[in-house]
Every structure is written in C-alpha cells, then in structure tokens.
Amino acid sequence: MPHIRPVSDLRNHFAEISKIVHETLEPVFLTKNGHGDMVVMSIEQYENIQYNNEIFAKLKEAEIEANSSDVRFSHDEVFKQLRQRLRKEEKG
Known part of the structure; x- marks a missing residue:
C-alpha cells in the first residue's frame, strides 16, 4: 500500500518519513492541497x-x-x- 502524506509532514515528521523510506525502500508520496506534489525516496x-x-x-x-x-x-x-x-x- 503506498505511503501518502501531506507535504507538511516532511517538515513536521521528517524522521518518521526518513525511517519509512529507508526501512521499506518504498517512496512516500506527498500531497499539497489534496493533489500529488512530490515523491520522497531513499538514495539507495x-x-x-x-x-x-x-x-x-x-x-x-x-x-x-x-x-x-x-x-x-x-x-x-x-x-x-x-x-x-x-x-x-x-x-x-
């Protein structure tokens, strides 16, 4: 199941998002005003x-x-x- 979070979580819950992308090797999709805006993933x-x-x-x-x-x-x-x-x- 994809990880979808509001873009504000990048600032407010950075450590949690970092943990998700490194442990699962799956991207986190960030939304802005309810629409897809960015994807965060580990360098690996x-x-x-x-x-x-x-x-x-x-x-x-x-x-x-x-x-x-x-x-x-x-x-x-x-x-x-x-x-x-x-x-x-x-x-x-």
Whole structure:
C-alpha cells in the first residue's frame, strides 16, 4: 500500500518519513492541497531505479539491434569472447 502524506509532514515528521523510506525502500508520496506534489525516496532506492532504467535502455538497444540483423551468437560464443576480452585487459 503506498505511503501518502501531506507535504507538511516532511517538515513536521521528517524522521518518521526518513525511517519509512529507508526501512521499506518504498517512496512516500506527498500531497499539497489534496493533489500529488512530490515523491520522497531513499538514495539507495533512487540508485536502484536509475540502475534498472539503464539496464532497460541497454536491453531495448540490444533488441533493436537484434531486430535489424540476422546474426546470432550462442551462449558459448558470447562467453568465449568475453573471456578473451578480459584476458586482454588483464595483460594490457
């Protein structure tokens, strides 16, 4: 269930809101005059969202590239290439 609080709680109950966002890793939605105004979340959760968005963007990019080419690689081929790259980086 989402946590919805009036924006005044940010000032009056900051410690409680901070505890909620850190313990639950869920955002607190703040309202102003009965309408949504802001979202407060922990830095950890914000970074998780950013990381997931980056992964999604990379997967979308890979999907677009895959749709524009018939070239496919097996699991073994991909990991063989990755291992070779890692060895080169370790040496160089």
